[in-house]
Amino acid sequence: MNDSLSSESFFHGAKKAAHKAMDDHGRPEHDEFALHAGVAVEKLAKAVLVSKNPVYIAEIRNNSADMVLYLGGHLQVDEEKVRTVGAMEAIKRLRKINVLQPDPQLDLLIEMRNGAAHTAPDSTLAEGMISPLARTVAALLGDLGEPLDAFWERWTDAVKAAVNEQEDQVFRDVQLRITQARHAFEDRFVGLPAEVKEGALRAPQPRNEEWFVRPTEYLKDGIVVLKTSGGECPACGGQGLLTFEPASRTATNTHYSANGFGCYLCNFEASGPDEMAALRKANTPPMMTTVSVSHGPTLPPEVLKALDEEDA
Incomplete structure (x- = not known):
């Protein structure tokens, strides 16, 4: 045969x-x-x-x-x-x-x-x-x-x-996407010297000026978001980017919770509270989950205006 x-x-x-x-x-x-x-x-x-x-x-x-x-x-x-x-x-x-x-x-x-x-x-x-x-x-x-x-x-x-x-479906999906992004990233460097991959991981992210937390732009629904370096990406080990959205606000403080993570190196992304909870539950590097910002009349006018419009 x-x-x-x-x-x-x-x-x-x-x-x-x-x-x-x-x-x-x-x-x-x-x-x-x-x-x-x-x-x-x-x-x-x-x-x-x-x-x-x-x-x-x-x-x-x-x-x-x-x-x-x-x-x-x-x-x-x-x-x-x-x-x-x-x-x-x-x-x-x-x-x-x-x-x-x-x-x-x-x-x-x-x-x-x-x-x-x-x-x-x-x-x-x-x-x-x-x-x-x-x-x-x-x-x-x-x-x-x-x-x-x-x-x-x-x-x-x-x-x-x-x-x-x-485990629930969201957790399984996030785990799978982490693995897929990791393998896709690794495959890009097959046959290349190790220092090429190491250099990519050390390279600054686009928009590196947002290393510190500060209100910078709006979501599509008009809510102010904060962007910051979110630490190690669970897929490739590069520096990912966390996004935050307002969770609560007082006269002097606004509390933000993480609502998304993205890595430009391997294209892994997670968005929304359910996926972020699954990401934290997964065996990944710890990530910032909340941010509290004190504010007053010294904030930029456009930020105060956005916050006032949100309360309207």
């Missing part, structure tokens, strides 16, 4: 496609993610079927008897005529022997994969397909007796977070 139809060959093909899928998701290119994720599931499903019996990947057609004999190693067939099952049929066979369980989200992922080859799938749906990919791969690896980290390598922690049902 052709070596390309061995369990090992399917395993390595699945691993390559799965890593491409995770890279696609982080860029984000969700249509390509759906395509590569579906390929990964199909190849790993075939790896499991072949590991049990090579004939289990035979496609049932007019020449199915020849395929069974060929895959069984007792007949020579022109390689161009070799046909194996598709993704959905491979999954159905694995469900029949209780390797996989019914999973509507996995079925949707395979449908999107098939559509991605011809028409663009729904990118919003594709973005949320990390979980069915991760749990299906975990089930198939378990049957093969292969460890998760041998397959996912640098994506292992992100995949584990994606299927950790003890």
Whole structure:
């Protein structure tokens, strides 16, 4: 039998496609993610079927008897005529022997994969397909007796977070985006001297004049924000930028709470109170969460005017 139809060959093909899928998701290119994720599931499903019996990947057609004999190693067939099952049929066979369980989200992922080859799938749906990919791969690896980290390598922690049902979806999303930004940043320096990356991390951020906290601009809804250097980025280790919005105000003080974080080096971003709470909960460098500013008639006129308009 052709070596390309061995369990090992399917395993390595699945691993390559799965890593491409995770890279696609982080860029984000969700249509390509759906395509590569579906390929990964199909190849790993075939790896499991072949590991049990090579004939289990035979496609049932007019020449199915020849395929069974060929895959069984007792007949020579022109390689161009070799046909194996598709993704959905491979999954159905694995469900029949209780390797996989019914999973509507996995079925949707395979449908999107098939559509991605011809028409663009729904990118919003594709973005949320990390979980069915991760749990299906975990089930198939378990049957093969292969460890998760041998397959996912640098994506292992992100995949584990994606299927950790003890955490809420926002936390899982933030954890995944941290990992994606980290890998995208690291990939930019592959093959380059270490000092190139170190120099990028030491370089001042654009708008370095905002190193100290001071009111500088407005959000789109007109609320004054504060910008400051927010410390180490959880993804790349560079200096990120925190944004703050007013939480409460007295006659002499305005209290601001962090409402966003961004890093121009690796493009990791978090916004809103839920994502900022998830960012603080994650295993990341500590970040400033609140700022209190004392004010009076010495503040710049435009700031006083903005604060007065806010109270109006």
